[in-house]
Amino acid sequence: MNYQELSQHCQKMGLYCPIESFQRYASLLQEWNERMNLTAITEEKEIIEKHFLDCILPLHHSVIQGHWADVGSGAGFPGLVWKIMKPELEMTLIEPTGKRCQFLRHVINELQLEKIKVVNERAEDYAKLHREEFDGVTARAVSNLPLLSELCIPLIKVNGYFFPLKGKQGHQELESAKNALQRLHVRLIEEQEETIGQDERRVNLLFQKIKPTDQKYPRNYSQMKKKPL
Numbered sequence: 001m002n003y004q005e006l007s008q009h010c011q012k013m014g015l016y017c018p019i020e021s022f023q024r025y026a027s028l029l030q031e032w033n034e035r036m037n038l039t040a041i042t043e044e045k046e047i048i049e050k051h052f053l054d055c056i057l058p059l060h061h062s063v064i065q066g067h068w069a070d071v072g073s074g075a076g077f078p079g080l081v082w083k084i085m086k087p088e089l090e091m092t093l094i095e096p097t098g099k100r101c102q103f104l105r106h107v108i109n110e111l112q113l114e115k116i117k118v119v120n121e122r123a124e125d126y127a128k129l130h131r132e133e134f135d136g137v138t139a140r141a142v143s144n145l146p147l148l149s150e151l152c153i154p155l156i157k158v159n160g161y162f163f164p165l166k167g168k169q170g171h172q173e174l175e176s177a178k179n180a181l182q183r184l185h186v187r188l189i190e191e192q193e194e195t196i197g198q199d200e201r202r203v204n205l206l207f208q209k210i211k212p213t214d215q216k217y218p219r220n221y222s223q224m225k226k227k228p229l
């Protein structure tokens with residue numbers, strides 16, 4: 001996929017695509033990736049499709065507004081892409097690896113983005129002082145759904161949204177997370193399947209939080225891993 005095709009895709013969704021910002025972002029990603037491990041996807045056409053388009057596809061949802069957090073943002077997916085596409089969105093990128101945070105801050109400066117913050121912390125630690133602060137939380141490729149739910153849902157306001165972006169295993173993960181989702185008080189609003197490229201399936205799951213999260217969650221990471229909800 002090239003930038004013109006990306007722009008046409010966005011147009012079909014009724015969105016404006018700032019191509020120059022994405023070109024700069026991709027070239028910084030390639031440049032920094034030579035020095036540190038940011039992504040296994042390094043060819044420009046793949047970056048456009050598997051990172052940029054993949055993150056843009058869920059943006060037709062009107063619930064993506066207000067203040068969102070991206071847990072385990074890595075090199076900025078999807079949070080930084082969402083911010084580039086929707087300048088009015090307030091965004092917090094939560095990422096425990098210092099070097100990835102340096103990269104994120106560099107891109108934010110280069111693209112002169114405002115109302116976007118990088119937090120160099122684990123989500124379960126950040127949740128101690130920032131409980132139920134966000135209108136929505138997203139995450140891509142961080143962990144399986146039961147564990148991810150415990151990391152993300154405590155950060156979300158009641159009536160806010162949890163929007164994990166999943167691969168083709170998303171439907172099965174939903175089954176295995178039933179108990180966690182019930183205990184953390186979210187309900188599924190939409191299970192949306194997309195195909196990108198030849199036949200790469202994406203399953204994006206949109207949940208709404210219906211009650212406050214019990215204070216005992218999130219537990220520490222080793223407990224979450226050892227005894228997933």
Ligand SMILES: C[S@@+](CC[C@H](N)C(=O)[O-])C[C@H]1O[C@@H](n2cnc3c(N)ncnc32)[C@H](O)[C@@H]1O
Pocket residue numbers: 071072073074075076077078094095096097100121122123124139140141142151221
């Ligand atoms: C495979 S990368 C995915 C990065 C990005 N979301 C993407 O889709 O390309 C997983 C990221 O989750 C971060 N991560 C792992 N555990 C985390 C935690 N407990 N809280 C926040 N981030 C975490 C890692 O540092 C890493 O950057």
